[in-house]
Amino acid sequence: MFYKKIDEGKVISQEEISKDIFSLIIKNEGAKYANAGQFVGVYPKDKSTLLMRPISICETDTDKGTTRLVYRIAGKGTKEFSTLKEGDSVKLLANLGNGFPVDEVKGKCIVLMGGGIGIPPMLGTAKALAGEDVHTVLGYRNSDTFLSDEFLKYSKVYIASEDGSVGVKGNVIDAIKACTNLKPDVIMACGPMPMLRGIKKYAEENNIKAYISLEERMACGVGACLGCVCKTVHKDEHSHVNNTRICTEGPVFDATEVDI
């Protein structure tokens, strides 16, 4: 459901689940309206860091009214967030963008793919698709397989690691190719750009519908600044040029529509 507001959130808990990767649970009004694959803007308190940090929603608990964010420390803003403790206030711009089209893919063989810090939003997506024929392929650098256990509640899990220490050696494409019995109808993915390019190509070659979640540096988060655009195959309906706003029309796109 549409909800786009400034939320004064309260931190319920925070823990470091892997080196420099934090799981932050916030109570906020927008939590009950969030869709899997949407994101929020988190405002740093330090006034030298002005812009909100766009962070994907890992999952929400509608009963408790909480949003869970799993993020990696990447700079000053996220470093500040990592110091947030239970009871602290946190200002959010929630909820931004459109999520994965979970209702459109029910009844199909769905493969969720996450790479690195692109894994968190796939957990909420798996949860939204619980009970469906869902398979999750997760790509890690090494044996530090954060969040992977949590996916087991909702789906079968396949792992790829770059160093080969866990699962298939290589990336998520190598892992899905190794599962010769798996014939997906739909792929939903979030991760680094080379992975998403690989998925776009793989999906097109195998006639699979693919939805990919993109990221880009952004300022406003609401579609005004035109900072976070992505090239499109067709002229975008809003911009009337071959550029679309990741924050507003995305971050999830049909892979065939974007030129990445």
Next chain:
Amino acid sequence: MNTRVSIAGVEFKNPVMSASGTFGSGMEYVNFVDLNRLGAVVTKGVSNVPWPGNPTPRVAEVYGGMLNAIGLQNPGVEVFKERDLAFLSKYDTKVIVNVCGKTVEDYIDAVEKLNDTNADMYEINVSCPNVKEGAIAFGQKADALFNITEKIKKASKKPIIMKLSPNVTDITEMAKAAEAAGSDAISLINTITGMKIDIERRKFVLANKTGGMSGPAIKPVAVRMVYQCAQAVKIPIIGMGGIMTAEDAIEFMMAGATAVSVGAANFINPTAMIDVIDGIETYLNKHNIEDINEIIGCVQ
């Protein structure tokens, strides 16, 4: 208490406007801001034909501000008229259309196409640092600025505001050229050209290498330039550059601005413009100021 100000015969209910490029045409902010409360919406720059803008990354944060190199992406004047101006006609606020171009003819084409619309004024962008042709080239030389101002003024059925670049040796020379050529007002400052390097990747952060700096860190430079221009010309000034609060806005007005634009603050706080409007009223009440016009240029 009077908060109304007037520029070239156009009356604004208060002196607070959006800064071009930070607020779209207001559509994206209706969840946060009642557009009816704004002095004016200054739209994102529009050109005679659609522009795709620059490659990404287009924005970067810097200490106390940000850099942008959007490159004036816009859908072109025809779509803008049908969609953006139609949208703004539903609100009780003034509409200032920011116009950009690559050649003098482009600007004139866009202005002529807008002449029969509900736009109240044009702000002429001759100071965007992020496009390679036109734009900035007209805003950094006094004779080029005079020439384009005169031609646009002739083509325009509405008052024009020339938007000045701070990336010049002496901004008062530009202000004087705009005034001499018939500009009805000037607005300043556009962004200050900056650069950021990612030392881990050994690359420029912005795809365009350079970008325009905005945000609170540039405010003292902007206040200084508004003051200098206010001493140099008689036409009204719209002041902008790092306004985050009502106190910032009042500072610009005391330096000589008749109105102010709020820019990067919209990204940092989506209700920034309303907060500035409310804060100005609080200030006027606290200091028993009957008419906001009393403070314009009061610091000499």
